[in-house]
Each structure stands twice: as structure tokens, then as C-alpha cells.
Amino acid sequence: MNQPISLTVNGDSRRTEAATIAALVRELGLKPEKVAVERNGEIAPRSTLEDVALSDGDTLEIVHFVGGGSVDAPDDTSADDSWEVAGHRFNSRLIVGTGKYKDFAQNAAAVEAAGAEIVTVAVRRVNVSDPSQPVLMDHIDPKKVTYLPNTAGCFTAEDAIRTLRLAREAGGWDLVKLEVLGEAKTLYPNMVETIRACEVLAKEGFKPMVYCTDDPIAAQQLEEAGAVAIMPLGAPIGSGLGIQNRVTIRLIVEGAKVPVLVDAGVGTASDAAVAMELGCDGVLMNTAIAEAKDPIRMARAMKLAVEAGREAYLAGRMGRRKYADPSSPLAGLI
Secondary structure (H helix, E strand, C coil): CCCCEEEEECCEEEEECCCEHHHHHHHCCCCHHHEEEEECCEEECHHHCCCCECCCCCEEEEEECCCCCCCCCCCCCCCCCCEEECCEEECCCEEECCCCCCCHHHHHHHHHHHCCCEEEEECEECCCCCCCCCCHHHCCCCCCCEEEEECCCCCCHHHHHHHHHHHHHHHCCCEEEECCECCCCCCCECHHHHHHHHHHHHHCCCEEEEEECCCHHHHHHHHHHCCCEEEECCCCCCCCCCCCCHHHHHHHHHHCCCCEEEECCCCCHHHHHHHHHCCCCEEEECHHHHCCCCHHHHHHHHHHHHHHHHHHHHHCCCCCCCCCCCCCCCCCCC
16 A cells, blocks of 8 residues: 655645556546646646656646537538638637536526537636536537637736646647736736737647737737737626727728637627627627526527627628718609
């Protein structure tokens, strides 16, 4: 029998006789093939977990989310209105978040009602005290819906990079959502840290879709740094204020060579329609659906709004005039 050693696992002290990381993971009631593990600040590749020996004083982080979905391009794309990001093709232009719902079942129902093909997911520690607790994947199948790991809650480039490295180890993802926040009050992006993280991630083979300010210059810098999609805020995260600066969003759309999606600030269906009428490729939202009095009904409304806004953009709106212009000719009146 091995001598007990002391470890720090997901922030908590633990005594164990496990000799390897894999043995520890199984001791916790988890499966080694369904987690990612960081040991003393370095990711332990899943293929080595059976062999990596534990030492007294080791610090481990164990996170989960496994698999990853993708939507294949249809055979005939000549008549569809699908969109593509970094080689992944989607039909729905509505991306739904996975926070703030009363439970996972409601979240899954909202995703279905929205017709969403992508959901954003946060990378979080496994609950080692109760590994049997339900997880998102029990309700939203990553083989049917694309998981987009994000860096929600990260305030430095280093934290964001570390989070996405763990996400890739857990599920093999390369398409990810990057956000690096400036401070907790406004949740506005720190663009210096965001661009720095984007450069590192792109060099490591990630395909970052990047949350950013509604600044055309910053958007251009992100493209140069390797962003595969630009995601300017419409208004502060969770505010529901709608798109506050249509001019700069439109400038970003006109200047971008990659997809542009409004991320944050949408409050109701008309906000989503406005984003699409500006020419955005899609809209990402969470709170607007999750905190509605009837989230499932709001999810359906958002689906219709995104579709209507896209149709209006493709149709081309009428020009604005300073004065009235009658629909019926005035000549020939009785």
C-alpha cells in the first residue's frame, strides 16, 4: 500500500494513497478520459495520466466538458443562407449561452426553441465532492450542438490562455470564444490583454472568436492577431440595453474580412433584429433569454427576430427621406 500524500485538488487539501493522476481521478469517481488535468501549472496530456506519478505537495486542477460538436456543410449550398467560421458551417445565426437558467433542462429547452447550433460553455472545476451531480452534457449533447468554450471571468491574458488550453485538453476544441475583461463593474473588454491573448492562441492553433469593444480599429487589430470572428458588444454584458452604437457596429461589419457577431447587450427580439439588419453574421445572447419571464417563448422570439433581421438586410431597406412620399400617386384624384 502506498504511503498517503497531501495534495491540493481544485483548491482544496486532500490526502490520498493514489500513485498516479489517473488513479486519483478514479478515486474521485471520475473517468480519466472525460477530464483535463493541470499539475503544478502544467497540463498533463490525457494519454499520460496513467503514468504520471503524484508527489506530496502537488497542486492539481481538474476540469470538465468533453467532446465537441460540429455542423457539416450541406451538400448543396447554392440556395441556403448558411454561414461559415474557421471551416465550421452553420445554418442558425443565433448563439445561445448556458448561464443563469434555473436548471439544465430549461437551458436545453431554450436551445432547442432557439434553433441554436452553438452554445457557449464556461470551463469550470469539477465538483470533486459530488462528481455525480448533473452536468450540462447530460442535457445538451455536444455531438449535436457545437460547444464553444469561453473564457468568461478571466481578467488577464494568462488566465484566458490557461483556461482554453485546459478546454482543448478536455474536449479537443480549437474553435473557442476569447474574452478578457477589464474590471468587474462594467465587464468591458481589456483590449490590450485581449489582443495579446489572441496572438498567443492563434499561434498555438486555436481559432478564437473574440469579444471586443465596438471599435473598428480594435476589430482590425484582432483580425491581424488571428481572430476568426469579431464579436463587438452591443451594450454592457447582461444590461439588456440593446445596440447603443449602430454606426460603429456597421463600420466593423463593412471593414471585417471575418464574420461579425454582436455579443452582449441584447434585451429583446427587436435588438436582435437590429443587429442582423446592420449586416452582422449572427448574434450571441444569454441573459435576454435566461432572465425572460418565459425563457422558452423568448428563445423562439429571438430565433424569429434573427431570421427577420437577416431577411431585411438581404432585401435592402428603403432609403430614408426628410419628407413624406405618398404611396399612391396624387395625379388623377377624383
